[in-house]
Amino acid sequence: MKIRVLIYLAIGLLSGCAAEIARQAAWPETLPPQAGFVGHYEQDRNNAELQNLEQYLNWIECFYLGRELYSSGWNQISGDLAANITDPGIRLETEAKLRRLGIAIAGEWAKDNSVRRITTRHVAIWGNALRKSAERGEIPDIVEGPDSSWIA
Known part of the structure; x- marks a missing residue:
């Protein structure tokens, strides 16, 4: 037995x-390294009690790639924002800032609804604000991502 x-x-x-x-x-391959998100997930025990790693990583993918209801993920949005910048040096710097911002937002937004500090409503508001800023040519000046040093 x-x-x-x-x-x-x-x-x-x-x-x-x-x-x-x-x-x-x-x-x-178009997403930041998975290991950083796994480490971030493992640091939040409250979230791990409510959501397994597979669910968390699925929401990370959703954030970056989009889904049926919202086809524009962060990859497309950030690419569109940076594409409007004509100065190559400023474009590269802005792309790096958008990459760090995406990592920080995705890592928090992908958590269970009851513990996350960034909601879908926040993401929608920020997305609209970024698009308006791009229309005014202000993206390089306003994009400063929060600390995302936890990502590998």
């Missing part, structure tokens, strides 16, 4: 490892 329990436990653990390997292999 004990051997049977050990076999079932081993099979369960191995399948969990396989799922994690599949998740890592499927991580889109």
Whole structure:
């Protein structure tokens, strides 16, 4: 009986490892490294009690790539914002700032609704403000992302 329990436990653990390997292999190259988000997830025990890592990483992907209801993800939005900047040096600097901003927002927004500090409403408001700023040519001046040093 004990051997049977050990076999079932081993099979369960191995399948969990396989799922994690599949998740890592499927991580889109257009997203920041997954390891940084995993580390951020692991630091928030309150969120981990409410949401598993797979769910968290799925929401990270949703933020960057968009979904059916909101097809424009952060990759497209930030690319569109930076594309309007004609000075190559300022464009590169702005792209880096947008990358850091996206990492910080995604890491918090992807958490369970009851613990996150950035809501979908916040993201929509910021997105609209960024678009308006781009229309006025103010993106390089206003984009200052919060600290995202937790990302690898």
